[in-house]
Amino acid sequence: MKILITGFSGFVSRHFLRYLYDNGIDAQILGIDVIFPQFNYRELGDRIGIEFFQIDLLDRSELEKIVRKFSPEYILHLASYSSVAYSWKHPEESFINNTNIFLNLISVVKAMNVDARILSVGSSEEYGNVSESDLPLTEKQILHPNSPYAVARVSQEQLSKVFADSFHMNIVLTRSFNHIGPYQDERFAVPSFIKRILDISRTSREGVIETGDISLVRDFVDVRDVVRAYYLLLTRGTPGQVYNICSGKGIPLQAIINMVAELQGVIIRTRVNPKYVRPMDNKVVIGSALKLERELGWKPMIPIEKTLKDMCMIMAEVNSESGKNTMRRNT
Amino acid sequence: MKILITGFSGFVSRHFLRYLYDNGIDAQILGIDVIFPQFNYRELGDRIGIEFFQIDLLDRSELEKIVRKFSPEYILHLASYSSVAYSWKHPEESFINNTNIFLNLISVVKAMNVDARILSVGSSEEYGNVSESDLPLTEKQILHPNSPYAVARVSQEQLSKVFADSFHMNIVLTRSFNHIGPYQDERFAVPSFIKRILDISRTSREGVIETGDISLVRDFVDVRDVVRAYYLLLTRGTPGQVYNICSGKGIPLQAIINMVAELQGVIIRTRVNPKYVRPMDNKVVIGSALKLERELGWKPMIPIEKTLKDMCMIMAEVNSESGKNTMRRNT
Numbered sequence: 001m002k003i004l005i006t007g008f009s010g011f012v013s014r015h016f017l018r019y020l021y022d023n024g025i026d027a028q029i030l031g032i033d034v035i036f037p038q039f040n041y042r043e044l045g046d047r048i049g050i051e052f053f054q055i056d057l058l059d060r061s062e063l064e065k066i067v068r069k070f071s072p073e074y075i076l077h078l079a080s081y082s083s084v085a086y087s088w089k090h091p092e093e094s095f096i097n098n099t100n101i102f103l104n105l106i107s108v109v110k111a112m113n114v115d116a117r118i119l120s121v122g123s124s125e126e127y128g129n130v131s132e133s134d135l136p137l138t139e140k141q142i143l144h145p146n147s148p149y150a151v152a153r154v155s156q157e158q159l160s161k162v163f164a165d166s167f168h169m170n171i172v173l174t175r176s177f178n179h180i181g182p183y184q185d186e187r188f189a190v191p192s193f194i195k196r197i198l199d200i201s202r203t204s205r206e207g208v209i210e211t212g213d214i215s216l217v218r219d220f221v222d223v224r225d226v227v228r229a230y231y232l233l234l235t236r237g238t239p240g241q242v243y244n245i246c247s248g249k250g251i252p253l254q255a256i257i258n259m260v261a262e263l264q265g266v267i268i269r270t271r272v273n274p275k276y277v278r279p280m281d282n283k284v285v286i287g288s289a290l291k292l293e294r295e296l297g298w299k300p301m302i303p304i305e306k307t308l309k310d311m312c313m314i315m316a317e318v319n320s321e322s323g324k325n326t327m328r329r330n331t
Numbered sequence: 332m333k334i335l336i337t338g339f340s341g342f343v344s345r346h347f348l349r350y351l352y353d354n355g356i357d358a359q360i361l362g363i364d365v366i367f368p369q370f371n372y373r374e375l376g377d378r379i380g381i382e383f384f385q386i387d388l389l390d391r392s393e394l395e396k397i398v399r400k401f402s403p404e405y406i407l408h409l410a411s412y413s414s415v416a417y418s419w420k421h422p423e424e425s426f427i428n429n430t431n432i433f434l435n436l437i438s439v440v441k442a443m444n445v446d447a448r449i450l451s452v453g454s455s456e457e458y459g460n461v462s463e464s465d466l467p468l469t470e471k472q473i474l475h476p477n478s479p480y481a482v483a484r485v486s487q488e489q490l491s492k493v494f495a496d497s498f499h500m501n502i503v504l505t506r507s508f509n510h511i512g513p514y515q516d517e518r519f520a521v522p523s524f525i526k527r528i529l530d531i532s533r534t535s536r537e538g539v540i541e542t543g544d545i546s547l548v549r550d551f552v553d554v555r556d557v558v559r560a561y562y563l564l565l566t567r568g569t570p571g572q573v574y575n576i577c578s579g580k581g582i583p584l585q586a587i588i589n590m591v592a593e594l595q596g597v598i599i600r601t602r603v604n605p606k607y608v609r610p611m612d613n614k615v616v617i618g619s620a621l622k623l624e625r626e627l628g629w630k631p632m633i634p635i636e637k638t639l640k641d642m643c644m645i646m647a648e649v650n651s652e653s654g655k656n657t658m659r660r661n662t
Contacts, residue, residue, distance in 0.1 A: 103423045151489040158482040
């Protein structure tokens, strides 16, 4: 199977490749990203063919060349400006880039008549303002996006539906909840907590970290469970349909900090820094993945404790500058 | 009052200026548009001050200069690629331009800390797929946009809410239904019917016109009623709130053709040309304007018969090349 992966250099793509590799899936991958990957994807070359091109999805003519040359059967569209915080600082850039890269991708596929199945990755942020009586959120919930990032994600989903309904394009959609796991960028909340707790644990038995509002409850799902869902949906999801990908459980950010502190054997106190508190955040977000379970038998399998333990292990290694790039490690 | 009007050269702006003029409203207008107006706005100069600048809203630095110089108290944002048909032919361009011009506008207003009330004009197209049991559509209806144009309009509305909620921007929103009236561009359905019927009536007592699906029922509202609503909302609407602007009545396109034919004293037969039939069109769209009536006492006042008669009169004149540009005529 020939799969085009956009946002190839991100941590989700890295785990997706690993999933194909570990499951002996016969795949030819063409990866594209605006930045170069920080992992050594060539190590997987004994079982899957992987090529990478550094291109900007905003450059339509480059994208056309790639699509013409590779003729993908599947497209995993991971590319995005995925930070909500960034979208508050740079709303125009974040919104415009996220919608433009997606429109470029689907319009090239349409214009070139490529018969590819596309997985359009969306976000639980699309739900926006919800009340606790709506929980757990199902795909039928009305969307009230409350950040520029979330509005762009809703647009992506609505454009997908328009293109699926009107041009018979084969697009499957997700609303992926907070995925966490090894190699996640430290700008995101959980890896940033872990990094700071690891830093403290190197020199002390206790310490203080500054946080946003850690009473917030979120639905965390291991990225390795997420990529398994992406593979299932890419190959067997129903076009035009949206699927939640989530654990179905709510965990307060405070509990994550406590678990990591315990793993590292340190006592961590927290202090709220208002600059990390986002406007308009929901107190509690929990999703229902029953649709994905019912249709494709997917369930999350990795408990949060293992996720955090693996993240701690990898981050400790990365910070000691060894083994940062290898794909061969078992996590 | 100082009002910045985007999309100044369009027919809605023309009627809005006329409304200010006829009601003796003391206004200073700065109009911007990417194209030059085809009407002689200087004729209104004895009562309202009007300046026009030909700039592209996609050019952020030009927009900044204008906003800094003029310091608007009110912004009437009419600019858009307003054709749904165009959005099917050029989905990327239509979507990207409509969202980008709006984002540029609100981010310039935000960045420059301009204390202006903005009226963000949206469309009944945002409702998208509806079932007849949902009629008449109220502002609480769930949105299922079904064209690239409609998705862009929903994004504009959602971005407005994000900016209103999070940055305390003063944005009032509309969902304007099919507005028709004198000087409307002939690419739109009703003026295109009138033009062809007028052409036939010049040489014959009967004729055939090609149409799309004229069994469609739409809620038509006279543009002069619309601009009265815009003035009320711009000055007194509740920020963050969305208001339908509509007649509350459904009229089949076939009935419009019949009324125009009768006005011209000709017999018109119609023939469906599939190329004019849009994908995914709703059979019936009727809105409820009760919210606008309840909050601001607005009701449509001009019956469709008068609208069509005025359109016929103006189009007959325009086609005879006299009086095309004057603003002084009473319509």
